[in-house]
Amino acid sequence: xxxxxxxxxxxxxxxxxxxxxxxxxxxxxxxxxxxxxxxxxxxxxxxxxxxxxxxxxxxxxxxxxxxxxxxxxxxxxxxxxxxxxxxxxxxxxxxxxxxxxxxxxxxxxxxxxxxxxxxxxxxxxxxxxxxxxxxxxxxxxxxxxxxxxxxxxxxxxxxxxxxxxxxxxxxxxxxxxxxxxxxxxxxxxxxxxxxxxxxxxxxxxxxxxxxxxxxxxxxxxxxxxxxxxxxxxxxxxxxxxxxxxxxxxxxxxxxxxxxxxxxxxxxxxxxxxxxxxxxxxxxxxxxxxxxxxxxxxxxxxxxxxxxxxxxxxxxxxxxxxxxxxxxxxxxxxxxxxxxxxxxxxxxxxxxxxxxxxxxxxxxxxxxxxxxxxxxxxxxxxxxxxxxxxxxxxxxxxxxxxxxxxxxxxxxxxxxxxxxxxxxxxxxxxxxxxxxxxxxxxxxxxxxxx
Amino acid sequence: xxxxxxxxxxxxxxxxxxxxxxxxxxxxxxxxxxxxxxxxxxxxxxxxxxxxxxxxxxxxxxxxxxxxxxxxxxxxxxxxxxxxxxxxxxxxxxxxxxxxxxxxxxxxxxxxxxxxxxxxxxxxxxxxxxxxxxxxxxxxxxxxxxxxxxxxxxxxxxxxxxxxxxx
Numbered sequence: 001x002x003x004x005x006x007x008x009x010x011x012x013x014x015x016x017x018x019x020x021x022x023x024x025x026x027x028x029x030x031x032x033x034x035x036x037x038x039x040x041x042x043x044x045x046x047x048x049x050x051x052x053x054x055x056x057x058x059x060x061x062x063x064x065x066x067x068x069x070x071x072x073x074x075x076x077x078x079x080x081x082x083x084x085x086x087x088x089x090x091x092x093x094x095x096x097x098x099x100x101x102x103x104x105x106x107x108x109x110x111x112x113x114x115x116x117x118x119x120x121x122x123x124x125x126x127x128x129x130x131x132x133x134x135x136x137x138x139x140x141x142x143x144x145x146x147x148x149x150x151x152x153x154x155x156x157x158x159x160x161x162x163x164x165x166x167x168x169x170x171x172x173x174x175x176x177x178x179x180x181x182x183x184x185x186x187x188x189x190x191x192x193x194x195x196x197x198x199x200x201x202x203x204x205x206x207x208x209x210x211x212x213x214x215x216x217x218x219x220x221x222x223x224x225x226x227x228x229x230x231x232x233x234x235x236x237x238x239x240x241x242x243x244x245x246x247x248x249x250x251x252x253x254x255x256x257x258x259x260x261x262x263x264x265x266x267x268x269x270x271x272x273x274x275x276x277x278x279x280x281x282x283x284x285x286x287x288x289x290x291x292x293x294x295x296x297x298x299x300x301x302x303x304x305x306x307x308x309x310x311x312x313x314x315x316x317x318x319x320x321x322x323x324x325x326x327x328x329x330x331x332x333x334x335x336x337x338x339x340x341x342x343x344x345x346x347x348x349x350x351x352x353x354x355x356x357x358x359x360x361x362x363x364x365x366x367x368x369x370x371x372x373x374x375x376x377x378x379x380x381x382x383x384x385x386x387x388x389x390x391x392x393x394x395x396x397x398x399x400x401x402x403x404x405x406x407x408x409x410x411x412x413x414x415x416x417x418x419x420x421x422x423x424x425x426x427x428x429x430x431x432x433x434x435x436x437x438x439x440x441x442x443x444x445x446x447x448x449x
Numbered sequence: 450x451x452x453x454x455x456x457x458x459x460x461x462x463x464x465x466x467x468x469x470x471x472x473x474x475x476x477x478x479x480x481x482x483x484x485x486x487x488x489x490x491x492x493x494x495x496x497x498x499x500x501x502x503x504x505x506x507x508x509x510x511x512x513x514x515x516x517x518x519x520x521x522x523x524x525x526x527x528x529x530x531x532x533x534x535x536x537x538x539x540x541x542x543x544x545x546x547x548x549x550x551x552x553x554x555x556x557x558x559x560x561x562x563x564x565x566x567x568x569x570x571x572x573x574x575x576x577x578x579x580x581x582x583x584x585x586x587x588x589x590x591x592x593x594x595x596x597x598x599x600x601x602x603x604x605x606x607x608x609x610x611x612x613x614x615x616x
Contacts, residue, residue, distance in 0.1 A: 004601070005573070005601075007554070008554060008569070008573055008604070009573040011551050011554040011555065012558075012569075012570075013573075014551060015551075016476050016477045018469050018470070018473050019472045019476070021469040023482075024464075024465065024468045025490070026464055026465065029490050029493045029494050032491060032494035033493075033494035174560065176559070184552075187556045336595060361591055362589050363591040363595045364588070365596075365599065377591070434587065
């Protein structure tokens with residue numbers, strides 16, 4: 001553990017010290033386990049009923065939702081770049097300064113457009129939109145005693161596919177106030193913010209948080225919902241959009257934490273389930289030969305220890321994500337993801353491990369309030385193409401170049417299934433991916449069949 | 450090596466040896482020690498009930514961590530969120546001279562997404578390695594390392610320190 005990590009650990013331990021352990025009671029554990037066993041059968045029945053109800057709702061709403069969606073128009077405002085108004089010079093300059101320091105070097109800073117401005121409970125909120133490569137992004141700035149910013153993007157393909165009139169990009173992101181009492185400083189959650197992209201015909205967007213009905217601001221082909229009760233634990237549980245006729249559609253999304261049934265998610269994941277000719281290693285010739293593929297890694301992008309080789313790869317040149325690959329001082333192959341303003345990477349056991357059952361490495365970055373997940377990694381030389389199957393029945397080709405792959409997908413479409421094919425179209429690897437940011441609580445369990 | 454279930458005596462040994470660490474993490478999630486103790490008791494009782502389903506794909510401890518965290522998170526959901534934002538207020542001051550660095554790191558933790566926060570807790574409170582954390586949270590090992598690196602990067606942006614972070 002490095003000194004930096006020791007610092008984190010010591011602060012954590014000062015915050016929550018190791019307890020004395022006087023409450024240790026194994027007999028109580030045994031008694032609880034006996035009680036739980038008696039109630040398990042009843043609980044299974046409840047799950048069965050609940051599952052049947054959810055399935056019925058999906059079957060009833062999905063075709064209706066598709067029909068209604070046609071009345072909501074499309075995302076032409078976003079696709080044509082005409083939505084909203086130019087941002088103020090000050091905000092554009094602030095944005096340009098941040099963008100200049102980003103890891104991904106685009107030819108020029110995207111133009112920021114102001115979409116919604118509201119003030120609530122002493123906090124000023126402004127929602128901006130911009131396009132970066134093939135991604136459509138929203139940036140929220142909330143100003144009170146402190147300034148909070150959130151940036152989230154959706155891939156162009158999701159706007160073009162137009163499966164729903166609203167694409168939530170962030171749900172219940174915390175807005176925090178800095179409160180000083182005497183010598184102590186507290187960070188107190190003031191509200192939660194939910195925002196996203198709307199199609200041209202959306203007139204209203206509403207959300208529910210426990211018993212509260214939250215009316216969103218709609219403008220510039222986007223929406224913004226402020227949830228003041230998030231501070232007391234009331235999180236957004238449903239989002240609905242309506243058009244000018246009052247026709248309403250339920251919008252799928254993933255809650256910021258814990259699990260919840262997601263409308264529109266099929267319980268059966270499409271796509272192949274088994275590899276026809278399993279390849280159980282990750283070997284990449286050009287890295288072994290130290291060929292300088294991709295681009296050099298810009299300085300400051302990541303704090304390498306000792307690496308003998310490092311490259312930055314762009315499986316999808318139009319996207320905002322890059323895959324970082326490097327060989328560390330132990331000659332292990334490491335990989336990571338580089339987004340606009342942050343980089344993360346790690347060295348996982350790869351082809352050298354006898355228990356590695358796939359022809360690809362895999363990492364995921366998602367979670368919190370963001371509604372999109374990045375799935376990325378490195379594929380073995382034998383892999384010629386990859387496909388991601390989503391729970392809503394959709395399948396998308398995964399950008400793959402120089403053995404690196406990365407794709408963005410909506411978390412409401414979890415679980416995913418990643419399938420790798422060789423050049424003859426034979427399946428060489430299959431991996432089902434659950435949402436890693438959702439801790440699967442007991443209620444998530446599949447009902448008995 | 451694959452197992453066919455966990456043995457009751459192994460669970461009891463784990464409970465007796467690591468009870469305090471389980472309570473420490475559960476308290477970080479829940480805020481109060483009484484609630485944390487309750488989550489640990491419930492988590493272990495679930496582990497006993499489901500011990501035949503343990504396949505030995507990862508360490509037994511990591512498998513039990515999953516049960517305990519499930520229990521803690523379910524408790525928090527049932528009783529209304531008391532996360533680290535409010536949690537700070539519930540703490541007794543650990544020192545009459547709080548350090549600025551402490552405040553920054555606490556604030557950083559408070560703003561982490563749920564999964565990153567749990568990853569940090571398991572890493573620094575429970576001293577689990579990446580593989581065990583991956584098992585406990587049911588994610589890939591690469592995701593754990595990427596998550597911790599992202600968390601460290603976020604912290605580095607809020608405080609400046611010249612030291613290195615191991616990948």
